[in-house]
Amino acid sequence: GENVEQHPSTLSVQEGDSAVIKCTYSDSASNYFPWYKQELGKRPQLIIDIRSNVGEKKDQRIAVTLNKTAKHFSLHITETQPEDSAVYFCAARARDSSYKLIFGSGTRLLVRP
Amino acid sequence: NAGVTQTPKFQVLKTGQSMTLQCAQDMNHNSMYWYRQDPGMGLRLIYYSASEGTTDKGEVPNGYNVSRLNKREFSLRLESAAPSQTSVYFCASAIEESSPLHFGNGTRLTVT
Numbered sequence: 001g002e003n004v005e006q007h008p009s010t011l012s013v014q015e016g017d018s019a020v021i022k023c024t025y026s027d028s029a030s031n032y033f034p035w036y037k038q039e040l041g042k043r044p045q046l047i048i049d050i051r052s053n054v055g056e057k058k059d060q061r062i063a064v065t066l067n068k069t070a071k072h073f074s075l076h077i078t079e080t081q082p083e084d085s086a087v088y089f090c091a092a093r094a095r096d097s098s099y100k101l102i103f104g105s106g107t108r109l110l111v112r113p
Numbered sequence: 114n115a116g117v118t119q120t121p122k123f124q125v126l127k128t129g130q131s132m133t134l135q136c137a138q139d140m141n142h143n144s145m146y147w148y149r150q151d152p153g154m155g156l157r158l159i160y161y162s163a164s165e166g167t168t169d170k171g172e173v174p175n176g177y178n179v180s181r182l183n184k185r186e187f188s189l190r191l192e193s194a195a196p197s198q199t200s201v202y203f204c205a206s207a208i209e210e211s212s213p214l215h216f217g218n219g220t221r222l223t224v225t
Contacts, residue, residue: 001172009153032211043203043216044156051211089155093211100171101146101214105155 002027002094006104013080014112021107023090024072032093033073034101035064039086047088048075080111115139117217119204125223126194134189134220136204144207145187146171146214147179149200156203162187194224 003026013019025033034049050057050064050073057064061080066073077084090104120135138145143164148156148171158171162181176198178190187206191198201221205214 006155034213043218044214045216046213049213091156100158100161102158102172103148103156105153 002030002092002100002102004090004092004102004104006090006107008107009105010108010110012110012112015080015082017080019075019077019080019084019109019111021075021088021090021109022072023074023092023104024070025092025102026071027092027094028068028071030071030092030094032101033064033066034091035062035075036089036091036103037086038089038106044089077109080109082111082113085109085111117204117206117215119202119217119220121220122218123221125225126191127225128195130194131190131192132194133191134202134204134222135186136188136217137186138204138206138215139185140206140208140215141184142206142208142215143184144209145181146205146207147177147187147189148203148205149173149198150203150219151200159189159202194222196224198222199224 006023031052036044037047038044061078063076087106091101093101117138146161147159160179162168165184201219203219204217
């Protein structure tokens with residue numbers, strides 16, 4: 001089955017700097033890769049996603065890149081702000097694992113003012 | 114439009130007790146899921162239901178059962194709770210296979 005590894009587990013950056021979180025997946029048939037943000041005590045919420053026919057996607061300060069050959073994808077947050085502090089999860093869904101979304105272990109991002 | 118609603122929000126059980134976690138969505142989504150979240154381990158899939166009338170095991174199904182009661186509701190049952198089942202449980206739904214998941218607010222379960 002699919003396995004998703006996420007690094008780093010914690011990340012501390014100065015406000016205004018960029019943050020990068022990386023994930024690798026094992027199943028080459030995976031075709032959908034979302035990123036979720038979870039604030040303390042709240043539900044995970046989708047912030048951006050990418051499909052396997054696209055190499056990069058941007059939404060304001062957030063971007064995701066996908067390297068299918070290497071089976072890894074990354075989340076990039078530019079001009080970080082204190083409200084970006086949260087836990088971020090990557091996930092992967094394989095084409096042949098109907099509806100099953102497998103998550104990474106999460107990255108706790110702290111943006112220092 | 115409430116989205117995904119989970120009940121209860123908090124629950125404390127003694128080892129061996131049983132209980133059912135309820136989940137309902139009002140978005141007319143086809144698929145529904147149960148995840149558990151433990152510190153440092155992310156979200157792990159317990160069971161899912163691709164459509165009404167079907168259920169399937171996820172990554173960590175042992176000790177749990179599910180029922181897709183109708184298109185709206187997907188319940189998770191613990192027949193004999195164990196301390197290892199102390200966790201935060203999230204229900205989620207999606208409209209179709211490649212659509213994003215919408216999560217409920219979670220149920221924090223403690224088994225003593």
